[in-house]
Amino acid sequence: MKKLVIMLTPAAMLVLAAPFAIAQESQTPAPVAVDTAKALSEWDKVYAVFSHPRCADCHVADERPRWSGAHYGGTRVHAFNVQRGADGSGFGSPGLRCMTCHFSSNSKALHGPPGAENWHLAPAEMAWFGKVLGRNLRPDQGSLAQWQPQLEGYRGACSRRQTGRLGLGAGIGS
Template sequence: MNPHRLAMLVMLVLLLSACRPPSDGASPTDARGADGVVAFETVRRVLQHPRCQNCHPAGDAPLQGDDSHVHTQNVQRGPEGRGMVGAECATCHGLANPPSAYGPHVPPGNANGWHMPPPDTKLVFVGLSPRALCEQVRDPARNGHKDAAALRVHLEDPLVVWGWTPGHGRAPVPTPRDTFLAAWERWMRAGAPCPD
């Protein structure tokens, strides 16, 4: 192999390895790992807020409201995460939040279509310890087959961004979005360490 190709291959490997957290993450006891664990606590608070966890329950019924109660109307995840035939999420959830004049209990909407993760990769946020949540989020086998770069892209999905502008009568995620994204980046740069 010529030296130029070898150098390009080495650069590609280094770039790709920098884009995904190591399988075991940084040690929570070293300075970089400790900073990453602190950053993950901000990430965890957002992921386990009702705006996020309501679509990431342990079961197949989404949750709703600031109290995360089981969705009424017997709504179910369905085979692709978009509801069951005849009761798809889009049946009630339109392409945008309705105007506040419609009242407080109108289903919110989203340009990308309302949905949950599919049943084979539920990515549960409800009831998990910080460590279990951390391990699941960074594990492609359990997070929808996403590496660190794909997870970061997912954070720009309109349904994720909706959590900060959920519409009339719903509490937004209290952590400012910029603060959340900065914490996410710090956690990833630290190697995505998980708390003990």
């Protein structure tokens, strides 16, 4: 009898849940009103993070991270021949991994290296260095759609990795 109850329980659950599943599938979602001005205003906040040197400098298409920002006087290739690494991991070459200088937290020295757990270059397919200029990546220009899958996948990972806190760009500049 106990075996019969165990075997019939999943079947009973399926039979009882079926009407609810069908009801959910038949509902059409309510139309969403889009406030373009507000969306662009919010996008400007996201753009400020993506274009900030702390993010953009490691989102490169080639093998070399960049140094940029006002205190560098422009953009230049990272010193010390730092590269993505032959294994493609983005953690650097053996003997000179990113974590050699980029520790688990920011340096306290003025213009010292920023830090976060597992510091490394973003995958090459996530390159946006030099692409996030002006309105290139603005949603009103239609180009955001091509980036959406990658941005969604990296949004949380980048913010936690680069800042040690949740939230896109939290602590940028700190």
